[in-house]
Amino acid sequence: MGKNVIVSFEGDIVKVAYISKKGKKFVVNDALTFSNKEFDSFLQKEKAKEFIVVNNFRESFQDIFLIPPVKSKYAKNLIEAEIKQKSPFEDFTYTYRVVGEKLEGNRKMNEISVFVVKTADVANITERFITHRKLVKGIYPHIYAVASAAPFEDDSVLCVTESSHSRILFLLKNGKIEFVRAVQAGAAGISDADLQSINVTANYCKQVLKASPSQIVLLGGLCQNFSATTALDIPMVCPLKPANIKAQNDVYLDFIYPISALKVPKEADVTKKDYKGFYLSWKLFRFSAAALIALAVAGLLFSGYSLMSVFSEKGRLNSIKKEIAANDKNTLANYNKRKAEFESYKGFVEASKATAGMPVLKNFLTSFADAKTDSVSINTISMKISGEVLNTHIDGAVNASPDDATGGLQKYTYYQEFIDSLMKLQGISVKQHELVPKQRDFKIDLESK
Numbered sequence: 001m002g003k004n005v006i007v008s009f010e011g012d013i014v015k016v017a018y019i020s021k022k023g024k025k026f027v028v029n030d031a032l033t034f035s036n037k038e039f040d041s042f043l044q045k046e047k048a049k050e051f052i053v054v055n056n057f058r059e060s061f062q063d064i065f066l067i068p069p070v071k072s073k074y075a076k077n078l079i080e081a082e083i084k085q086k087s088p089f090e091d092f093t094y095t096y097r098v099v100g101e102k103l104e105g106n107r108k109m110n111e112i113s114v115f116v117v118k119t120a121d122v123a124n125i126t127e128r129f130i131t132h133r134k135l136v137k138g139i140y141p142h143i144y145a146v147a148s149a150a151p152f153e154d155d156s157v158l159c160v161t162e163s164s165h166s167r168i169l170f171l172l173k174n175g176k177i178e179f180v181r182a183v184q185a186g187a188a189g190i191s192d193a194d195l196q197s198i199n200v201t202a203n204y205c206k207q208v209l210k211a212s213p214s215q216i217v218l219l220g221g222l223c224q225n226f227s228a229t230t231a232l233d234i235p236m237v238c239p240l241k242p243a244n245i246k247a248q249n250d251v252y253l254d255f256i257y258p259i260s261a262l263k264v265p266k267e268a269d270v271t272k273k274d275y276k277g278f279y280l281s282w283k284l285f286r287f288s289a290a291a292l293i294a295l296a297v298a299g300l301l302f303s304g305y306s307l308m309s310v311f312s313e314k315g316r317l318n319s320i321k322k323e324i325a326a327n328d329k330n331t332l333a334n335y336n337k338r339k340a341e342f343e344s345y346k347g348f349v350e351a352s353k354a355t356a357g358m359p360v361l362k363n364f365l366t367s368f369a370d371a372k373t374d375s376v377s378i379n380t381i382s383m384k385i386s387g388e389v390l391n392t393h394i395d396g397a398v399n400a401s402p403d404d405a406t407g408g409l410q411k412y413t414y415y416q417e418f419i420d421s422l423m424k425l426q427g428i429s430v431k432q433h434e435l436v437p438k439q440r441d442f443k444i445d446l447e448s449k
Contacts, residue, residue, distance in 0.1 A: 003029070005046070006258035008054040008142070009125070010163055014039040017258035026262060028247035031255045043132040053125060053139045054257045056163045060141070061087040061116040062180040064209075066102060066109040075110075083116055091119040095141070095268045099176045113178055115141055117270055126271065138269035140261055143170050147177055148263035149256055150217050150239065158202055158213035158234070160194075161220050161256075167194055169201045173211055179204075189225025190218065195232060202234055220256040360390045363427050364448045372421035375399050375414035376442075392446040400440055411440055422446065 008015040018030040034042055063086055067078045079096055094116040102111050122139055129136050146161050147170065156173045162185065171179040181204075183197045198216060206212045216236040218226075223238035241252045245259065252259060361383075378396045385391075398418075400411035415435050422430050422444070433444040 003048075004052060004262060005048045005050075006052045006054065006261045008145075008255070008257040008261070010056050010142070010257065012036055015255055015258055016042070017255050019259065019262060021262075025244045025246055026259070028245070028251060028255070028259060031247075031251050031258075040128070040132070043129065043134060046134075048134075050135045050137050051129060052137050052258075052261050053129075054142050054145045054261045055121075055125060055139055056142045057117045057121055059089075059118055059121065060180075061089065061092075062114065063087075063116075064099065064111055064113050064178060066104055067112055069101075069108060069110050075112075079112060079114060082112075083114060087116045089116060089118050092116050093119050093122055093270045093272050095144070095270050097176050097267075099173065099178050113176065115144070115177075115180070115270075117141070119272060122270055122272060136271065138266065139271050140264045140268050141270065142257050143168055143177060143180055144264050144268040145257050145261045146219050147172055149219055149242075149260040155214050156205075156211045157215045157217050158198065158205060159217045159219055160190075160198060160222060161218075162188070162222055167197065169198065171205050171209065171211060171213065172217075178211065179209060188221070190222050190228050192228045192230050195228050195230055199232055202232075221253050224250075224253060360385065360388055360448060364390055364392065367425040367428050367448070370421070370425060372417055376418045388449055390448045392448065394442075394444040394446070396442055396444075398435070398440040398442065411435070415442060419444075 003018060003020045006017045006019060008017075012035065014034045014036060016032045016034070017028055020027050020029055032042075061083075063082075065082050065086075067075060067082070070078070079094075083092060083094060094114050096112055096114045098110050099113045100111045102109050125139055126136050142163060143161075147159065150157065150159050150172055156171065159170050159172050161168050167183050167185045169181045169183065170177050181201055185191075185194060202213050202216070213234060216232065216234050218236065218238050241247070241249055245252060247255075247259065376396050376398050378394060380395045382393045383390060398411045398414045400414055412435070419430065419433055422428065428446055428448045431445040431447050433442065435442045
């Protein structure tokens with residue numbers, strides 16, 4: 001997985017955690033806290049290009065409703081129709097979970113839990129990073145991040161965490177969030193007033209949701225600051241730091257949102273579809289302009305475009321390559337400027353869309369974007385489609401040091417990292433590969449379906 005930089009927006013402060021994976025363990029290498037004003041200066045100086053974001057959305061909408069058990073693409077249409085009727089937001093983005101099944105009359109229905117936020121709030125986050133030439137891998141609501149820290153998957157528990165000047169209470173049933181409630185809080189930690197709110201919420205879960213929490217789970221720093229004197233009928237627990245997370249206990253509790261974000265399911269990401277397309281396109285641009293030219297040409301040929309249009313798009317892509325090599329300071333100055341600039345590459349984007357119309361090629365492009373290419377250069381990619389199978393041949397070189405004292409070790413290390421990342425890609429198998437002896441060149445054959 002390498003090193004991840006996770007940013008957590010928590011009211012007036014921003015927390016940043018640097019986390020790397022070693023085997024099955026996550027190591028917190030560093031943890032920093034900034035004010036909102038200081039964060040932009042941090043982004044300007046930070047060398048990392050991609051970030052995972054956890055955000056405490058001040059305005060959100062959560063609900064549970066029933067829809068028929070239909071295919072995913074139809075389910076999304078039904079879910080969005082329900083959200084438009086019930087949520088206060090005109091323009092929104094959302095994440096959802098199927099939390100169970102329920103009989104409505106004699107008909108089986110799916111229970112859907114949705115978490116909805118305003119599109120403008122999500123756009124403000126992505127634009128803030130793009131202004132500093134940074135990309136966001138995903139934006140996750142803070143409750144979905146911290147929910148992954150609750151070690152209860154086969155039970156109903158009521159979790160409590162704090163964020164800024166509020167307490168967030170959510171019902172976790174079979175590992176899935178069913179209900180969310182935010183209440184105002186005074187001082188930090190758990191007080192008698194907080195216990196009263198917890199008790200009211202637990203009764204609501206029993207009477208309305210027909211789910212009786214077996215435990216109250218305090219997450220994050222709440223366990224360190226407990227001033228309440230009354231007691232609840234439901235047992236209250238503080239889960240220990242997981243054994244696979246290497247960090248000081250106080251750091252884990254204080255940075256529980258960013259640390260837990262690595263375990264959040266990808267479907268909890270609330271970035272809009274157009275930004276996800278922008279992110280994927282830009283990763284492909286940065287990966288290799290030469291490789292993109294080859295893929296664009298292949299897509300155009302498969303789609304029946306004329307060679308004249310291919311060469312026209314190739315000229316535009318060459319200009320992109322020069323722009324990337326020069327690291328133009330104006331690149332991604334702001335999101336609106338980038339969107340306007342992409343209009344000039346509309347022909348190439350249309351070519352990519354034509355390529356995406358072929359499922360096997362679309363799947364290859366989507367998966368291959370996750371390959372670890374930081375330490376290699378791709379020179380050429382040749383592709384051949386046989387029925388529903390795509391065979392791909394890659395020629396490239398390892399970016400190892402020319403120094404004999406270190407280059408040999410670097411070469412094999414970087415090459416093996418690249419091969420290992422290819423073997424993990426969904427839908428792609430490595431048929432054969434070769435690193436040319438006494439050189440840095442390699443040849444790889446892939447097969448995807």
